[in-house]
């Protein structure tokens with residue numbers, strides 16, 4: 001059997017459960033789209049802050065501010081929040097640590 005025979009692979013053959021899973025997946029897809037858009041917007045804003053600061057003779061990074069952000073994520077998301085914050089901060093560092101850095 002393929003998903004073409006039965007609709008999307010929801011991991012269950014029970015129709016009511018499958019319908020609910022598909023409904024939840026639509027919401028998950030919306031949320032993921034928003035996360036991606038916000039992630040990119042944040043990274044661009046962070047890069048602009050860095051460029052503005054460097055152009056004005058300042059430092060590229062401000063570690064006290066990064067610590068505040070890591071603490072916000074840790075408080076909001078628990079211990080995994082620290083890892084999320086590290087990735088969020090990295091995304092704002094452009095070529096030194098952004099997605100175009102592979």
Ligand SMILES: C=C(O[C@@H]1C=C(C(=O)O)C=C[C@H]1O)C(=O)O
Nearest residue numbers: 046049061062063065066089092
């Ligand atoms: C964006 C800034 O610059 C850098 C990037 C940060 C961020 O992505 O949140 C935080 C601190 C700085 O190291 C800032 O100072 O606010």
